Amino acid sequence: MAMSGGxxxxxxxxxxxxxxLIDVMLVLLIMFIITIPIQTHAVKVDLPQDSSTNRPQEVDPVKNKIVIDPQGNLSWNGAPVNEVTLTQYLDQTAQMSPQPELHFQPDAEAKYDRVDQVLAIIKRANVTKLGFIGNEQYREF
Incomplete structure (x- = not known):
């Protein structure tokens, strides 16, 4: 550090x-760089399912029903499905004209996080006719 004299x-x-002042600014810059969170980059890929063992159920052109049981398992019109299959069914319903109704019935004991995940899948599929059924189970007496 050089100092100038008179x-x-x-x-x-x-x-x-x-x-x-320059020393303080350098220290602050280093502290700022250290506190920046590390950016992670992840790409989620939905791999195709084996169609010989997992034959998709037909999508009803009038109404379809998604049920979440207390363990968080999904069912589409009474048949168990996973998130990938649910997304495929929802994409099929979004392509239909007129779009069929989608009835959503989570169990009262189902975890909110799981219900929120399924609602996000429904929203990403651009479903316009969505109805919640079974809300009477949440009514307090």
């Missing part, structure tokens, strides 16, 4: 010493 005749220095 002139030869003993007069005081007339300029501000910026070296401490």
């Amino acid at each position: 002139t030869e005749d003993g007069e005081p220095m007339g300029e501000m010493n910026t070296t401490p």
